[in-house]
Amino acid sequence: MSDSDPHSLLPQGRAVAFEDIEETLQSAAGEAERRRAGTGTLVLAGSAERLVEAAAAVDELKDIGVRTVLISYGDNPEPTVRVSAYAVALEGLRPEYLNNAVAALRLSSLPTLVWWRGGTTSTLEGLATLADRLVLDAPDPTDAWAHVAALADKTAVSDLRWARLTRWRALMAHFFDLPDVLAAASRLRSLHVEGSDRYTAKLFAGWIASSLRWPRGQSYDFRERPGGAPIEAVALGDGSQELTLRLASARGCVETAARVCGADLASRTVSVGDQGLAALIGEELRIRARDLAFERAVAASKGMR
Amino acid sequence: MPANPLQDGLRLEPTPGPTTLVIFGATGDLTRRKLLPALYNLSRGQRLPARFSVIGVAREDQGDERFREAFHKSLEEFAGVKGTDPVADSLAARLYFTGGDFNDPAIYQRVASKLEEIDAAGVLFYLAIPPGAYKTVIQQLGATGLAKGKSEAQWRRVIVEKPFGTDLASAQELNRLVHEHFSEEQVFRIDHYLGKETVQNLLVFRFGNGMFEPIWNRRYIDHVQITAAETVGVERRAAYYEGAGALRDMVQNHLMQLLALVAMEPPITFSAENVRDRKLDALLAAQPLVDDSEGTPNVVRAQYGSGWVAGHEVPAYRAEPGVSPTSTTETYVALRMQLDSWRWAGVPFYLRTGKRLPKRTTEIAIQLRRPPLEIFKRVTPTPVAPNLLIVNVQPNEGISVRFEAKLPATRMQLAPVMMNFRYGTAFGRPVPEAYETLLLDAMLGDPTLFARHDFVEASWSMITPVHEKWSREPLTDAPFYEAGEWGPPEADALIAHDNRRWRTL
Numbered sequence: 001m002s003d004s005d006p007h008s009l010l011p012q013g014r015a016v017a018f019e020d021i022e023e024t025l026q027s028a029a030g031e032a033e034r035r036r037a038g039t040g041t042l043v044l045a046g047s048a049e050r051l052v053e054a055a056a057a058v059d060e061l062k063d064i065g066v067r068t069v070l071i072s073y074g075d076n077p078e079p080t081v082r083v084s085a086y087a088v089a090l091e092g093l094r095p096e097y098l099n100n101a102v103a104a105l106r107l108s109s110l111p112t113l114v115w116w117r118g119g120t121t122s123t124l125e126g127l128a129t130l131a132d133r134l135v136l137d138a139p140d141p142t143d144a145w146a147h148v149a150a151l152a153d154k155t156a157v158s159d160l161r162w163a164r165l166t167r168w169r170a171l172m173a174h175f176f177d178l179p180d181v182l183a184a185a186s187r188l189r190s191l192h193v194e195g196s197d198r199y200t201a202k203l204f205a206g207w208i209a210s211s212l213r214w215p216r217g218q219s220y221d222f223r224e225r226p227g228g229a230p231i232e233a234v235a236l237g238d239g240s241q242e243l244t245l246r247l248a249s250a251r252g253c254v255e256t257a258a259r260v261c262g263a264d265l266a267s268r269t270v271s272v273g274d275q276g277l278a279a280l281i282g283e284e285l286r287i288r289a290r291d292l293a294f295e296r297a298v299a300a301s302k303g304m305r
Numbered sequence: 306m307p308a309n310p311l312q313d314g315l316r317l318e319p320t321p322g323p324t325t326l327v328i329f330g331a332t333g334d335l336t337r338r339k340l341l342p343a344l345y346n347l348s349r350g351q352r353l354p355a356r357f358s359v360i361g362v363a364r365e366d367q368g369d370e371r372f373r374e375a376f377h378k379s380l381e382e383f384a385g386v387k388g389t390d391p392v393a394d395s396l397a398a399r400l401y402f403t404g405g406d407f408n409d410p411a412i413y414q415r416v417a418s419k420l421e422e423i424d425a426a427g428v429l430f431y432l433a434i435p436p437g438a439y440k441t442v443i444q445q446l447g448a449t450g451l452a453k454g455k456s457e458a459q460w461r462r463v464i465v466e467k468p469f470g471t472d473l474a475s476a477q478e479l480n481r482l483v484h485e486h487f488s489e490e491q492v493f494r495i496d497h498y499l500g501k502e503t504v505q506n507l508l509v510f511r512f513g514n515g516m517f518e519p520i521w522n523r524r525y526i527d528h529v530q531i532t533a534a535e536t537v538g539v540e541r542r543a544a545y546y547e548g549a550g551a552l553r554d555m556v557q558n559h560l561m562q563l564l565a566l567v568a569m570e571p572p573i574t575f576s577a578e579n580v581r582d583r584k585l586d587a588l589l590a591a592q593p594l595v596d597d598s599e600g601t602p603n604v605v606r607a608q609y610g611s612g613w614v615a616g617h618e619v620p621a622y623r624a625e626p627g628v629s630p631t632s633t634t635e636t637y638v639a640l641r642m643q644l645d646s647w648r649w650a651g652v653p654f655y656l657r658t659g660k661r662l663p664k665r666t667t668e669i670a671i672q673l674r675r676p677p678l679e680i681f682k683r684v685t686p687t688p689v690a691p692n693l694l695i696v697n698v699q700p701n702e703g704i705s706v707r708f709e710a711k712l713p714a715t716r717m718q719l720a721p722v723m724m725n726f727r728y729g730t731a732f733g734r735p736v737p738e739a740y741e742t743l744l745l746d747a748m749l750g751d752p753t754l755f756a757r758h759d760f761v762e763a764s765w766s767m768i769t770p771v772h773e774k775w776s777r778e779p780l781t782d783a784p785f786y787e788a789g790e791w792g793p794p795e796a797d798a799l800i801a802h803d804n805r806r807w808r809t810l
Contacts, residue, residue, distance in 0.1 A: 039731060039732070063730055064730065064731065064732060065730070065731055163316075166315075166316045166317065167317075167351055169311070169315060169316075170315055170316075170317045170320070170351050171351065171355075172311060173309060173311035173312055173315055173320075174320060174351075174354060174355040175355055176309040176310065176311050176312070177309055177320070177322045177323065177354055177355060177356075178323065178355060178356060179458065182309065185310055208311075211310050211311045211313070212310055212311075213310075248391055250389075250391040253391045253392060256355065258355065265356070266323075266355040266356040268355070268357075268395045268396075268399070269391040269392060269394065269395035270348060270349075270351055270392055270395065271348075271349045271350075271351065271392050273350075273351070282734070283316070286732065286734070287316065291314065292314060293313060293314020293315075294314070296314075
């Protein structure tokens with residue numbers, strides 16, 4: 001595998017013809033690969049620019065028995081093909097052939113996860129019929145989220161922003177294990193979110209709204225912090241209670257506090273886990289079931305600004 | 306109380322409600338090596354509740370600050386935590402300590418006051434203390450009212466470490482004492498083997514797949530070998546081990562649990578009671594180990610002599626610090642067991658465990674019967690190896706299958722190949738320590754992976770007659786095996802008598 005191309009999505013891969021992909025994968029797999037149990041196929045689809053960062057992330061997943069297929073959009077019915085021991089890159093494929101490529105390259109009898117990094121939403125329906133799980137990850141997800149209900153009839157759908165919220169949601173939920181907080185749940189109607197990504201904030205707000213059965217149209221307060229983490233702080237409360245989660249100055253940690261009438265009920269510093277792309281998509285790879293909480297959150301976020 | 310409205314659809318595993326863990330034996334080895342690192346890892350993984358505290362209790366009075374220092378030191382030594390760690394600092398702030406004599410009721414009053422002061426809800430008592438102190442602590446917990454909560458949220462549970470008794474009578478006595486103060490639902494008898502992923506996976510492997518259970522019986526399985534081999538010697542446990550030996554230390558608990566998981570019938574549901582009922586059934590089907598008729602014994606014991614293990618010369622057991630120079634305590638034991646059940650009639654289960662063996666490994670090897678017809682006998686000079694299904698419990702948790710394949714570029718030569726599944730690599734996430742799993746289960750009130758009172762007693766009722774026989778026939782000179790070898794020749798003879806041999810490890 002020596003004909004490296006630093007400009008490729010798979011720089012260490014070897015340029016081959018499409019029909020030679022399987023054979024090349026077999027011969028490239030080392031002893032360690034042969035001993036490893038296969039666990040599924042991960043397909044990344046998006047523009048070349050959107051895939052560069054993601055390709056670096058999936059490189060970290062090469063040890064978990066996943067076959068990775070990177071497909072960047074272009075205008076070429078016969079795209080450039082490069083193959084490494086664990087991955088295939090098709091560069092410049094016309095979007096209308098996306099389904100055909102996925103159908104040909106997925107591992108048989110094992111789950112296929114499609115990580116959709118944006119593009120025309122017309123490809124989503126076809127992908128949903130092929131994928132066991134479709135993870136949306138568009139810079140502006142508005143159009144894609146409008147299709148979630150229809151896509152969910154065909155496959156399990158999620159959004160990488162939802163994976164980013166996993167730890168935040170769990171921390172907020174832990175507060176509701178405290179009897180005082182649980183008793184006040186129906187009164188908690190004021191939500192403030194800070195971060196660099198308004199869509200992540202909106203998804204969190206949708207989750208709170210659907211879980212606490214807020215009336216439709218209830219809004220929340222978002223403060224954009226450009227250049228920061230997608231989500232940096234959350235505060236949920238009413239006049240007398242406040243549940244707060246805030247990124248700590250220490251990297252990877254969140255300070256949590258539940259205050260009732262000024263009294264501290266439970267405050268602590270906890271890890272927010274690895275929020276890198278590899279960890280987030282790794283989390284998605286472990287989930288198989290339909291995510292109704294996500295679907296409800298998307299639905300409830302409609303109309304929220 | 307209504308359910309938590311934000312719980313639905315959370316991707317993380319369930320988290321217990323507000324909990325305080327009270328560790329008796331808070332300055333001991335188990336706390337330092339296992340419990341404190343496990344709590345830290347649970348906290349990092351967001352598995353601890355928003356309101357969580359630890360009260361350490363020990364004979365020496367060292368105060369909150371020294372307990373917190375010991376916590377940080379333990380994390381540095383056993384959890385690889387270097388430098389400042391905000392998660393550790395946050396957890397440390399919720400660690401408290403109280404010291405004194407376990408016989409003194411005042412210590413329990415101080416625990417009760419602390420629980421009230423921190424507004425504790427659920428309380429989990431962990432008896433990480435020598436078995437000799439169980440009785441005192443359990444009685445005092447009962448007498449001071451600490452064993453009973455005032456509401457559902459104020460649950461009270463107790464984790465009891467092994468060994469749970471030293472024979473059938475003492476186990477029954479301990480169960481009786483525990484049940485005077487705690488109901489069975491409150492009692493969690495820990496066996497850390499059950500917290501290992503592979504052991505839990507055995508249930509999934511058997512009952513979550515359609516392909517294995519149909520062959521999981523006497524028609525297809527020739528025999529089962531369960532091995533728990535250690536390279537270490539008695540180390541600093543001579544005081545305990547001299548009175549225990551391998552049969553009490555390993556077989557009565559760990560190996561009997563593994564045997565039950567292999568041999569049990571399918572539970573109707575995956576509920577704690579169903580699973581534990583079926584495990585008990587499996588154990589109750591076992592034939593007695595002591596057979597008074599003449600014939601090959603079902604149990605072989607031995608003790609390690611000096612030798613060479615893992616690149617070092619090591620002393621004989623009798624030369625270890627704290628061990629009697631005339632000790633006859635067994636450091637190795639091999640057993641042959643038969644289960645009188647429809648599924649297992651005629652299928653022997655061979656169990657072996659020992660210290661100072663060549664490798665550290667625990668595994669269950671299920672050897673299938675050979676094909677009914679040896680059709681390759683005329684074309685291949687080597688005999689066909691029987692299929693093996695191996696469950697690796699430690700290290701390298703996973704499952705392997707051995708089967709025959711045709712050697713390429715030969716007319717029809719066969720060779721065995723191994724197909725391996727490894728937890729460490731297959732899912733790309735670290736395998737949790739057994740104590741993390743078990744602590745969390747106890748906080749959640751799930752007893753599936755804990756030993757029930759009747760299982761413990763059934764296990765002792767298997768083992769105690771062996772000890773009684775041994776006490777009638779004391780060894781003046783135990784059979785020896787050289788440290789670094791796979792046990793004594795008598796163990797080989799035990800299995801060779803059935804025309805089988807121990808698996809090469």
